[in-house]
Amino acid sequence: MLTLHHSPFSVASQKVRLALAEKQLDWDDRLVDLLAGQHLQEDFLRLNPRAEVPVLEHDGHVLNESWFICEYLEEAFLQHPLMPAAPVHRYAARQWNHWIERELHHASGVVTYAVLARPLLLQQPPEVVEALLKAIPDASVRAWRASVLEHGLDAPQLKESISRHHAFVRRMEKQLVDAHGWLAGPACSLADLAALPYVMRADHVGLGSLMTFEESPNLRSWYLRMLSRPSMQASFVRYVDADLQSLMTQLVVAAHPKLEQLIQTSD
Ligand SMILES: N[C@@H](CCC(=O)N[C@@H](CS)C(=O)NCC(=O)O)C(=O)O
Known part of the structure; x- marks a missing residue:
């Protein structure tokens, strides 16, 4: 199961949402309200002490940094490749x-x-x-x-x-x-x-x-x-x-x- 903690208007979150959509993967939506400071609360800081979205949870692993998450998705799910071949x-x-x-x-x-x-x-x-x-x-x-x-x-x-x-x-x-x-x-x-x-x-x-x-x-x-x-x-x-x-x-x-x-x- 893939769970994405993200914010609709975060550019880094959108990068990951685009990759998930292009790879046609299903995922659970966990919205984080940045203006209300939800990313600064203890629950979220346990996932990412830098207090930044996005965070992806997969099979018990907690992943942050949007590009690393995208590369992880690319390697964990081979359908619809997003990295060029050469x-x-x-x-x-x-x-x-x-x-x-x-x-x-x-x-x-x-x-x-x-x-x-x-x-x-x-x-x-x-x-x-x-x-x-x-x-x-x-x-x-x-x-x-x-x-x-x-x-x-x-x-x-x-x-x-x-x-x-x-x-x-x-x-x-x-x-x-x-x-x-x-x-x-x-x-x-x-x-x-x-x-x-x-x-x-x-x-x-x-x-x-x-x-x-x-x-x-x-x-x-x-x-x-x-x-x-x-x-x-x-x-x-x-x-x-x-x-x-x-x-x-x-x-x-x-x-x-x-x-x-x-x-x-x-x-
Ligand atoms: N290098 C990180 C940057 C993540 C980042 O800066 N996220 C922003 C939203 S785009 C954030 O969560 N900011 C927290 C805030 O607004 O206080 C990544 O690519 O995931």
Whole structure:
């Protein structure tokens, strides 16, 4: 039995949900409410002391780190392979994920926190938010969250985070070469599943103008192809209802003028 502890809007969780769906595996859903701090409670910390989703349980094993979970699924369940066949393409897939984790994951978290999480957290009593911040085990995460909570889109972390998205978009466009390309090898692979949540997130928080059809036609073609895969239904669409969609849109519209200014001045 596979059990996934995850959050609908966590990019790392979505990577694993995409892999599960592409491999057509059944799994038990354990939703973790990050805004309410469920990942900071003892039960969850026993599964992952870093207080991060996703966590997969399988046959009594507890696994964390989204890429390692995906590779585990690939090796434990041979159907619908997601790693390319050629060693050089497998290398490229791992390289893509590594690059995304090192260069983009934090930046994506910063923009998401500023645009979506912060306004929702600020509706709660200050002592509740303070307690949530205090419970974060990693001091550097506590520090940047406190800064973004205080300053919003004016926080010093924002500019750098947008530049990193810009570099990501340029790197993908260069790699995809033509309108039929994939990130690692001749077909859709774990590399593409690792990248999709970040492209979607950038799009959803209002960074769409970093990837225009004029400047990033191959990325746009890849994105449309990825969005039309059946795995999108099970991994994302089923978690989004009309109320949530409309709330997110309001938050993105509110952030848009400032975000656009930051995009125009980013390199
Ligand atoms: N390297 C980890 C990163 C996991 C991670 O950062 N998860 C985020 C959600 S995408 C999280 O749980 N954040 C906790 C929080 O928001 O406090 C992985 O790939 O699994």
